[in-house]
Amino acid sequence: MLDEPLGQLDRSLRERLVVELRTLFQELGTTVLAVTHDQGEAFALADRVVVMRDGRIAQEGSPLDVWQRPASAFVARFLGFDNVTGATVTGRAAATAWGKVPVPEGSPQGEVDLLLRPAGVLIGAPEDGLRCTVGVRTFRGNHVTVRLTPENAPTLEAECALRDTPEEGAVVGVRFDAAETVVLAAE
DSSP states (O other): OEESTTTTSOHHHHHHHHHHHHHHHHHHTOOOOEEOSOHHHHHHHOSSEEEEETTEEEEEEOHHHHHHSOSSHHHHHHTTOOOEEEEEEETTEEEETTEEEEOOTTOOOEEEEEEEOGGGEEEEOGGGSEEEEEEEEEEOSSSEEEEEEESSSOOEEEEEOGGGOOOTTOEEEEEEOGGGEEEEEOO
16 A cells, blocks of 8 residues: 655656556556545556545546546546536537537436536637636646636636647637537536
8 A cells, every 4th residue: 555655756756656656566466555635646556546535436447437537526626627517418519607518429418517628628719609818827838728717607727739828818719629528427
């Protein structure tokens, strides 16, 4: 059992040790239980991830499965996603506080929670969708996260390439990519 094994290390050392630990775990062929509050660390080290809520399992699965298909709004928020809202799905669209949002084919219908991944919040010209004002921009290495404030809806987070990042204070239009939308069971 490892308790916060990489918690007090600088980023560079932590990234190197993740590779070494994964290799060691595979060579030993033994089960290792690593407890951490760092989602990045958990997903980098694990073959299986368990998300706990109030002493109970909220979701378990491979890192890829949990990341791609969070089981609930709680799990989505735990993973660091902010664009989570209640919605009503009818056909291939969901009615949300941000307007109509396309959903993947075969999505559950009715009252649900909806996750809009930041990569699926597409920024364009102001006339091309939900009008938003660009707020704080945060450099993330290979992309920038952008906080967007719609006129009459909750704040959104988007990701964009470095070269496509709008200026703070700019007015933009937002569309949504169904492939980056996850329909969650309502809590």
